[in-house]
Amino acid sequence: DGTTLSDESHELYVYKCDENTTFSNHALYLGLPCCKDDFNSCPNIPSSLIFQRSTKETFWICTQLSSTKLTQNVDLLALLKWKAHPDRVMDILGRLRHVSGEEIVKFLQDILDTLFSILDDNTDKFGPLVFQSLVFIINLLRDSKYYHFRPVMDTYIQKHFAGALAYKELIRCLKWYMDRSAEVVRQDHIQEAMRALEYLFKFIVQSRILYSRATCGMEEEQFRTSIQELFQSIRFVLSLDSRNSETLIFTQAALLNSFPAIFDELLQMFTVQEVAEFVRGTLGSMPSTVHIGQSMDVVKLQSIARTVDSRLFSFPESRRILLPVVLHHIHLHLRQQKELLICSGILSSVFSIIKTSSLDTSVQEEMEMMVESLLEVLLQTLLSIMSKSQSQEAVRGQRCPQCTAEITGEYVACLLSLLRQMTDIHFQRLMENFQSKDELKEFLLKILCVFRNLMKLSIFPRDWNIMRLLTSNILLTTAQQLAPALHKNFAETDFDFKVWNSYFSLAVLYINQPSLQLENLSLAKRKKILDKYGDMRVMMTYELFNLWQNLGENKIHFIPGMIGPFLGVTLVPQLEVRNIMIPIFHDMMDWEQRKNGNFKQVEAELIDKLDSLVSEGKGDENYRELFGLLLLEKIEQETWRETGISFVTSVTRLMERLLDYRDCMKGDETENKKIGCTVNLLNFYKSEINKEEMYIRYIHKLCDMHLQAENYTEAAFTLLLYW
Structure with missing residues (x-):
């Protein structure tokens, strides 16, 4: 049959020969049967042979063929020599699928040359079968076993392929398959064609290049029209409702998986903008719903992800066209809280590309x-994830994959990237785009809530100091941009306590962040941070103070609620922060004096919170002196200065005793010294400022000290001080 000897063991016949016999007629000897198969297949062998076969001796050989020109496969040989049997071409092409993959990759170039030769011979008759054969070979190279032969295919297309007319039939067949996807029940062949899309386009483009080169660009318009019609068919396939058809889902998935691989080929024939329009139309034809099935959702987003990572998306002129449809699909999925991890990966790529291109207009x-598309939905997503994370912690052992630290970190990074790249103009337009104050209020509450959660939750590992500082810098910049919206929209008669309180709470948390307490760092680290960012606590303190000043008579709403938080800020060991914030307490005293004729609320809250904060280790002698100095200077001009001076003096004396008490308790002082400090403090609360509840608190502390020393009588008499 023309094939080469098969790879196996062969038994050769051994013949008896007389030593003196001369082989004058070689043909007689060579015509003898060499083996059993040869003997059975030769009908004209004479009954008596010139040499007799030895029955006692056998001879075995083992053969193995290694050749790129000789084949042992009869189907492959028939294909390569198709011109010898032109009437059998249909059958020969149909039997290509039965040829082993090893044989196909071995004769890859010869097979491809043969296929395109058959196509040139009779396109109408053999076109569909050649197309199927080409698809079969392309998909064979997708197998991991033969994947390393893809460069051979690439080299063939670039250097050896000569089918200048092939593109017409390839486009026609590909379109025909796509158009049938809505009608056919079995779609195996259609799905195979979709999977082969990348290399089909390589052949199409190279064929068109060859044709254009040979004809000086003839039929360019027809080619463009055929590609546009092909993309109409692609969009048709993707627009079909596949919810009730698993087969159609597989077809759409195969198409989406292959689709991003054709962009570079299209860029050889079309402008960047034209290719972007093709891609936008295709991605836009996908169903907007996110309920078409999780597997299809994933495939759809993976296709978008590969689009974003493609060379096409790196061009500003194409990105402007593609970005809206990418954002549309991301927005839909985030709104439904679907496929969060894939969406975050896409967004990270987009932010990275835009950051790299930040100099482009x-x-x-x-x-x-x-x-416009992402900010609000990102905030909502983060609030949802953080809420689930907190509830997950409450239920031991319950694990929710959508609430992992990985997802939280990804979306925090996305939000920070977005805010970081926003300019003053972006913030201005953002504020102008809200249709009502209610919408603006809802947005402000969301973003401030997310920022507060970032301060409270451990989003990043402790040793990620650079990331923590960058986060603080972005939050500070954003807070500075949001501040004008508060006094512009929610001040005076439009005052909204919830919004202002939310901002103040964020500012307090921000200033008290452990990562911003530069006093705890080495001089070198402190200098490095100050050179790059400045002292961000001071900047936020100025924002806080300016907003407070803009409140006017609405300051009364934060008395006494904000006394404790503001007091905590003044205890931060930074002189400028203290200088800015301590005078606010004079302001609070003044507003309560105007409203109630006294400042009892400020007095009570300040003493109570000061006691607990100093007990926690905050405050020092410098703070005590500065507190008295700044407030006395402010109060000196007031009509109520006598009561004010008396109060401030009492508070500074209280601080002196609180600091002594704290130092005594922390040191190695004797029990008697500790008891003495406690007695001094409780006597001060009773006799000098008449704070019954504080007096009782320290009586119990004194009682506990006596009990620890087993002085039970003294403990009993201590309790009798107020019973």
Whole structure:
């Protein structure tokens, strides 16, 4: 049959020969049967042979063929020599699938040459079968076993492929398959064609290049039209409702998986903008719903992810076209809280690309699109994830994959990237785009709530100091941008306590962040941070103070609620922070004096919170002196200065005793010294400022000290001080 000897063991016949016999007629000897198969297949062998076969001796050989020109496969040989049997071409092409993969990759170039030769011979008759054969070979190279032969295919297309007319039939067949996807029940062949899309387009583009080169660009318009019609068919396949058809889902998935691989091929024939329009139309044709099935959702997003990672997306002129449809699908999934991890990966890639291209003028427009599409839904997503994370901690052992630290960290990074790249103009337009104050209020509460959670939750590992500082810097910049919206929209008669309280609470948490307490760092680290960011506590303190000043008569709403938090800020060991914040207590005293004729609430809250904060280790002698100095200076001009001076003097004396008490308790003082400090403090509360509840608190502390020393009588008499 023309094939080469098969790879196996062969038994050869051994013949008896007389030593003196001369082989004058070689043909007689060579015509003898060499083996059993040869003997059975030769009908004209004479009954008596010139040499007799030895029955006692056998001879075995083992053969193995290694060749790129000789084949042992009859089907492959028939294909390569198809011109010898032109009437059998249909059958020959149909039997290609039965040829082993090893044989196909061995004769890859010869097979491809043969297929395109058959196509040129009779396109109408053999076109579909050649197309199927080509698809079969392309998909064979997708197998991991033969994947390393793809460069051989690439080399063939670039250097050896000569089918200048092939593109017409390849486009026609590909379109025909796609158009049938809505009608056919079994779609195996259609799915195979979808999986082969990348290399089909390589052949199409190279074929068109060859044709254009040979004809000086003839039929360019027809080619463009055929590609546009092909993309209409692609969009048709993706737009079909596949919820009730698993087969159609597989077809759409195969198409989406292959689709991003054709972008570079299209860029050889079309402009960046034209290719972007093709891709936008295709991605836009996918169903907007996120309920088409989880597997299809994943495939859809993976296709978008590969689009974002493609070379096409790196061009500003194409990104401007593609970004809206990418953001549309991301927005839909985030709104439904679906496939959060994949969405975060896509967003990370987008932010990274835009950051790299930040010098381009188009980036400002892109950022505006992203702010409009993503900011609110990112905030909502983070609130949802953080809420689930907290509830997950409450239920031991319950694990929710959508609430892992990985997802939280990913979305925090996305939000920070977005905020970091926003300019003053972006913030201004963001505020202008809200249709009502209720919408603005809802947005402000969301973003401030997310920021507070970032302060409270351990999103990043402790040793990620650079990331923590960058986060603080972004939050500070954003808070500075949001501040004008508060006094512009929610001050005076439009005052909204919830919004203001939310901002103040964030500012307090921000200033008290452990990562911003530069006093705890070495001089070198402190200098490095100050050179890069400045003291961010001071900057936030100025924001806090300015907002407080803008409150006017609405300050009364935060008395006494904000006394404790503001007092905590003044105890931060930073002189400028203390200088800015301590005078606010004079302001609070003044407003309560105006309203009630006294400042009893400020007095009570300040003493109570000061006691607990100093007990926690905050405050020092410098703070005590500065507190008295600044407030006395402010009060000196007031009509109520006598009561004010008396109160401030009492508070500074209280601080002196609290600091002594704290130092005594922390040191190695004797029990008698500790008891003495406690007695001094409780006597001060009773006799000098008449704070019954504080007096009782320290009586119990004194009682506990006596009990620890087993002085039970003294403990009893201590309790009798107020019983």
